[in-house]
Every structure is written in structure tokens, then in C-alpha cells.
Amino acid sequence: MMLLFPDSGSEVSLLAIDNQHISLKLKAQRKKIPQCDADGTAQSKIGLDTDAARDGYTLFWRSNLREHFHSAIDGFQAVLHQCPHDHAHRAAALSNLAHSILCGFTRTIDNDIDRAIHLFCSALTLRPRGHIDHPLSILDLCHVLCKRHSHTKDHADFREVADLYCSILPLCVEGSYLHQVVFDTSGIPYVIEQCNALPSDPSDESISLRRIVLELCPPRHQHRAYSLNKLAEDLYARFERDGNKVHFYEAVHLSCEALAVCRANDDQLSVLPGVLSDTLGHRFNHHGDPSDLYERIVLDTHLEALDSRSSSSSQRGITAPEHGQQSSLLPPSPPPPLPPQASLSKQTRPLERNIVIFGDSGSGKSSVINAIAQTQLAKTSSSATGCTFAYQRYRVEISGQTYVLFDTAGLNEGTAGTVPAAKADENLKSLLHELMSPRSDGIGLLVYCVRSTRARRALIRNYNIFYSAICRKKVPIVVVVTGLENEPDMEGWWSANGKEFKSRGMHFEDHACVTTLRKHSGISDVFTRRIEESSEVLRNLVVNNCSDWVVDDSWFKQSLAAVRNMISDGGNSEKSLPSTLIICDSSRNEEVEIAHCIRGTLRPYFARIGGDTYQVHRVPAPDSSSSNTEKRLEGDLLIYYARADELSAARQKFNAFYTAYHGNVVPVVVVVKGLDDRQAAHQWVEKHIMYDGAGRLFSTFTPAEELGDDSLKQQAERELQDLIRQACLIRSERKVRGKQKRLARRNRP
Numbered sequence: 001m002m003l004l005f006p007d008s009g010s011e012v013s014l015l016a017i018d019n020q021h022i023s024l025k026l027k028a029q030r031k032k033i034p035q036c037d038a039d040g041t042a043q044s045k046i047g048l049d050t051d052a053a054r055d056g057y058t059l060f061w062r063s064n065l066r067e068h069f070h071s072a073i074d075g076f077q078a079v080l081h082q083c084p085h086d087h088a089h090r091a092a093a094l095s096n097l098a099h100s101i102l103c104g105f106t107r108t109i110d111n112d113i114d115r116a117i118h119l120f121c122s123a124l125t126l127r128p129r130g131h132i133d134h135p136l137s138i139l140d141l142c143h144v145l146c147k148r149h150s151h152t153k154d155h156a157d158f159r160e161v162a163d164l165y166c167s168i169l170p171l172c173v174e175g176s177y178l179h180q181v182v183f184d185t186s187g188i189p190y191v192i193e194q195c196n197a198l199p200s201d202p203s204d205e206s207i208s209l210r211r212i213v214l215e216l217c218p219p220r221h222q223h224r225a226y227s228l229n230k231l232a233e234d235l236y237a238r239f240e241r242d243g244n245k246v247h248f249y250e251a252v253h254l255s256c257e258a259l260a261v262c263r264a265n266d267d268q269l270s271v272l273p274g275v276l277s278d279t280l281g282h283r284f285n286h287h288g289d290p291s292d293l294y295e296r297i298v299l300d301t302h303l304e305a306l307d308s309r310s311s312s313s314s315q316r317g318i319t320a321p322e323h324g325q326q327s328s329l330l331p332p333s334p335p336p337p338l339p340p341q342a343s344l345s346k347q348t349r350p351l352e353r354n355i356v357i358f359g360d361s362g363s364g365k366s367s368v369i370n371a372i373a374q375t376q377l378a379k380t381s382s383s384a385t386g387c388t389f390a391y392q393r394y395r396v397e398i399s400g401q402t403y404v405l406f407d408t409a410g411l412n413e414g415t416a417g418t419v420p421a422a423k424a425d426e427n428l429k430s431l432l433h434e435l436m437s438p439r440s441d442g443i444g445l446l447v448y449c450v451r452s453t454r455a456r457r458a459l460i461r462n463y464n465i466f467y468s469a470i471c472r473k474k475v476p477i478v479v480v481v482t483g484l485e486n487e488p489d490m491e492g493w494w495s496a497n498g499k500e501f502k503s504r505g506m507h508f509e510d511h512a513c514v515t516t517l518r519k520h521s522g523i524s525d526v527f528t529r530r531i532e533e534s535s536e537v538l539r540n541l542v543v544n545n546c547s548d549w550v551v552d553d554s555w556f557k558q559s560l561a562a563v564r565n566m567i568s569d570g571g572n573s574e575k576s577l578p579s580t581l582i583i584c585d586s587s588r589n590e591e592v593e594i595a596h597c598i599r600g601t602l603r604p605y606f607a608r609i610g611g612d613t614y615q616v617h618r619v620p621a622p623d624s625s626s627s628n629t630e631k632r633l634e635g636d637l638l639i640y641y642a643r644a645d646e647l648s649a650a651r652q653k654f655n656a657f658y659t660a661y662h663g664n665v666v667p668v669v670v671v672v673k674g675l676d677d678r679q680a681a682h683q684w685v686e687k688h689i690m691y692d693g694a695g696r697l698f699s700t701f702t703p704a705e706e707l708g709d710d711s712l713k714q715q716a717e718r719e720l721q722d723l724i725r726q727a728c729l730i731r732s733e734r735k736v737r738g739k740q741k742r743l744a745r746r747n748r749p
Helices: 038-063 066-081 090-106 113-126 134-152 155-171 177-184 187-196 204-215 224-242 245-262 275-287 290-316 365-373 421-435 459-470 490-503 525-545 553-568 650-660 678-688 710-727 733-746
Strands: 002-004 011-013 352-359 392-398 401-407 440-451 477-482 510-513 579-584 606-609 612-618 637-643 668-673 698-702
Touching (some): 066 090, 090 113, 090 134, 113 134, 134 155, 134 187, 187 204, 245 525, 352 365, 352 459, 365 392, 421 553, 440 459, 440 525, 477 490, 637 650, 668 710, 678 698, 698 710
Parallel strands (some): 352 401, 440 477, 668 698
Antiparallel strands (some): 002 011
16 A cells, blocks of 8 residues: 655555554564574564564453453563664554553553553654654544543543544545545544534634534535534624624535535434524624525525424334335425525625725725735835825625725825826715615725824824715724834834824724735745734724625715815814714703713703713604604714613614614714613614614613712713714814804804
């Protein structure tokens, strides 16, 4: 038998294995060795002692007598003493002694299985990768670890066995003797079955173990579908714990693959838990794709039919018909065929998700796109003026989801920059139309690229144009700091400089400190690692922060006007005009208090909150059954109060307010009453009022009034004030200057 080692390309002989034992047995050649040859005499002594010990082992195997067991142990121990550490046959001697001890453990003659494991480990150390007997030593160790795990249930043994089996998979060429030994013995099936029997666990250790076990289940393996589904269970549990969408999308992908494997065999399909059904339902609730709901209904109907058929058969004592025999029972009608868009071969999401990447020319936008794509998609340049004169769109797939990355033109450069004002305006219109494409989900994320060494003068203006004017603060915004390849600690840059963004009124959902250098021959290992780490950080940044905001014609008109006004104002409108707040708190009737947790000197139309002046309108909760065609106030921020204990029709009530006051183009803060922290409020909003296309909802809390905890109430008040300052749209001075003057005159004391 010949085995090809992939790493060396050399052919080595793999000797046959006698009986059931995996290790290569040391056996003397039955021929006379010249006594004058001292070295030959020594080898003959080892061989003869091995023969004697093996005879004792064989007798013990047949008779199960204790004296034969001790004879074998003593004999193999004596052989080991004759094989010092540098002896060619020491590994075989270690394995023979370990096999004897393991046999005694199996027959309950000896219980020192830890010693057997130690001996097998020592033999493996003497047979490193590339050694002819390296695979056999690995299988020896796997066998004894499985045996100990079956008695102690120590997960450390179980994990080590899985790792060891995976390490020799590349050597198991299908049809080879090693492949037969590895897959036809009980070792790998034991590992797979034990792993699949473990409960769902979102920990890194459990997910990693299930990935390893999945490698032990190649295509067409009888346990592959179930192993796929168990990994999907862990990933979905991890998503529910941490909210990382990477895990959610991978869980969907794995569940779909498991279902595709099982659809040819209903018996396998019936044992799959409802992970795919759960993930499809979750995805429908968040994204509103009807094909997800249809697929879930079809899947649940089919599984219920299988359960019903199985239950009916067991109750009536019906068995499967013999080969060629007709069954007297007609199977249930099959479910209707899936529509084309619900096919399992579709992508994880049917619509593309748009990511807008912006920043000064030369800030590394195109390089960031290439790092996310992990290939050279966008043209890059080291020129200070950049090289992108109009937006470009690049399609990238991450974890089964398709994203479209928009490398934007310098829309705020005006005639003094590389893009003339007229051309910038044309580019803006084209970009807005593209983001409204029916192929996409609108806008999912803003990515602001900033070079670490670049001057800060244009930072706030770019931020306001894209985040407030174009995206209406309806999508998350993240910042990517580039050019950090020479920093001792790239993330340390944010610790030292991140506060500067907040001091300028720029708030970000998340950040990434990266290098966007390209790999090339001759680059140092340090830079190579940083390039790879940066790519992974950027991809996770996109997946973890992307949301859904559906845009329409009203958004197009408002955004276009807002950008034009903001550019014309020269950036002077940042804090010069009061913003308009529209507050809906149906549980309060006091006329002197604006809303719970909002304090200040109240005048008609104006109030001071947290040191800033706002124009305030308190409105009643709109009736969801009334017409929305009546003229409504236009605000820069909507604040909606909800009670944590009032779940009935919570989503419908919020939707009525959201629709009536144009929440699709105005940021919204949801304040949940009766909770103790912001994280709990966020989870409540996600579960009870969030719906597809609503965009980002800011959320915070206010404690129950009867608690009397002043410190918690003060914390809630501060957090709400910070959110109001953070979430309000930037007013255009050109648009509202006259209106403000009229209001100011009206409210003059």
C-alpha cells in the first residue's frame, strides 16, 4: 500500500495492521543471528523479549486471565527498558506497552488508562508529521482518549480527539487503507455522535468544536445534515446572545444547506430541529421579505406532516413495507412548490444592502473598499486630491449577504476642490437615484473614512452633509481611521484621539483603526498581519452595524434640498438655529412639563434642554385609523414614549406616530418607561416596535416613577439629553431664518 504525503510529495510505505490493533507491532524475525555480531545480538534480544510479551498478550486476549496480563505488561516493560530515547524502536515499544495497559482497562483488570495515554503521547512525539507511523500513532491516541471519555465524559478529551482526527484528514485519500481505517472504525462516528448530542452552546469553544466535527462529515456522510444543523443552532444562540449578524447569516446559510441535504430523505428531515424555521421567521420580522415567510410556512407544514405520519404509524403499529410491497396508506399531499425567489439556492438575502463610504479626497475610501472585498476592486491613488471623480459601486459578498459599496465623489468640495460645484450636484442626484433602486434595501450604513494625519477642518462638514442632510440620521454611522500601519497599537490611536470627534459633535456607532496597505512581495510579516487583521475588522464592522432604511421620493427631495442649503451656508448652520422636537407622551397631561425626564425653562414654542434651545411641540398619539393626509408639523427629531408593560398593539401605535410625523425622513428617539438601563430599552424596542425599513431608532429608558431612585432618574435624564443633542437634524439657516425671526418676535417677553 502506498500513501502520498501532501506536504512533502514523497511516497512512503504504509504497512498492513494485524488484528484490530493500530500500532505497528515489534516482532522478531525467526532466523538465527550470528552471535559474533554484538549489535545483531542486542537486536535479537529485543525481538525475542517482544515475542514473549506478545505471546502473553495473546493468551490474555483469549483467556482473560490476570497472570497472562501481568506477563505481557512485564515483558513489554522490559523491552522498553532496552530502548533508550534515541533508539529506533522506542516508539513501537511505547505503543505496545500502552496497548497492553489499554486492553487491561477494557477488561477491568487495570484502571491506569492515564498511563496508557501518556505512553501513546510519548510515541506520537517520536513520530512527528512526515514519519511513516505518524497517522497510526494519532489513531492510537484517539482510540484511548475516546475510551477515557466514555468513562469520564471529560470534554477536554473529546475536543482533543476531534482535533487529532482533523489533523490526519488530508492524508486520508479516498480508497486508501488509511481512509478505511479512519472512517470504518468506531472512532470518528463516536466523536460525531457525542458532539451532536451536546446541548446548544453559544460559546467559542462549542462553535469551534462543531466546526471541527463538520469537517469529519464530508459530503454524502450520513451525519452531515445533522452536524450542519447543530452548528447552526450554536451560531443562532450566539446571535441571540451578542447580536452579531455575522453569526445570524451563517446560521441561515448552514440551515439551508442542511435542509438541502435532507430534502431527498424525509427521514433525515424529520430529525432536524426548527433552527431554519426560527431564523427565517426572525429574518422576516426584521427585513420583511415575503419569501422568508413563505419558506417558513412550507417548511413547518412539511415537518408537521412528517410528525403526523410518524405518530400515526407508531400508534397503529404500522411498519415500513417490504421491498416491492405497496403500502396501504397514502402519504400526505406534498407541500406546494417553492416560488422561484424562495429557492434554497438563493442568496441569504434577496436584496442588496447599500453601504455609502465617504470622506475627504485621499482619505483612503477606495483602499477601504478593497480591504473589505479582499481583492483589488476600486482604483486607488496616493494623490492628495484622490482619484474618484464620481461615485462608483462595487458588489461584495460577506457571510452570504450581498453588499453594494459606494465610493463617493467629493460632494462638498465646490469649485475650490477637484470636483466642480455643478458636477458635484449632478453626482449627488445620480447617487440619490441609485440608492432608491428597487434592487436594494435603501441605505444600510454610512462609513466615514478619515486619515489619521489629515487636518480636521473639514471633518464636521462632511459628517453633517452625509449623516444629517443625506441620510437624515436614519442609519448607523461608523468611522474608519486609515494610515495607522506604523502605529505601535492601531486601536490605541482611538483611545488617544477618539474623544476629539465627540468634542466636535460627531457621534459614531462604531469605529475601526486600520491600515489599507496592499500586500506585495517583500512586505514584512508585521505589516502582512496588520493588513489581514484590518480586512477582517472592516468586514465585521459592516456586518455588525448595517441596518435597513427604505427611502422614497419624499426623501430624495428633502435630501437634495438639505445638501444644497448646507453647502451654500458654508457650514455655518451647525448650532446657530434651534431644532424642532415633536414629543408624544400619551400618559402625561401636565401642561408645564414637556415630557418625563426633559427639564428646562418653558416658554411658548421654545425650551432649554441640557443647555441648548429647542422649539418644542407636544402632540397627542395619532389614531391609527385616521387619515394621514392632514397637514402635520415638520420636526428635526421625534421623541416617542412607550410603557414597557404595555405590549398590546405597541408596534401599531408606534407606526401610527411614525407615519403621521414623517418618521421615514426624521430621526426618532424611543423612550421606554419602566426599565433600568439603555441596553434593556434597546432590546425592548427591537422586539416590540421595530419593523422592516424603519431605519435606525435611537432608544433610551426612564425608570418607573414609584421607584424613587433619584440617581437612576438623573442618569436617565442625562442620557436622554445626550441623545437629543446627538440625534437632532442640523437645521439649514437659509430655509428657516425667516421663520425663526417671526417666532422670536412672537415669543419676546
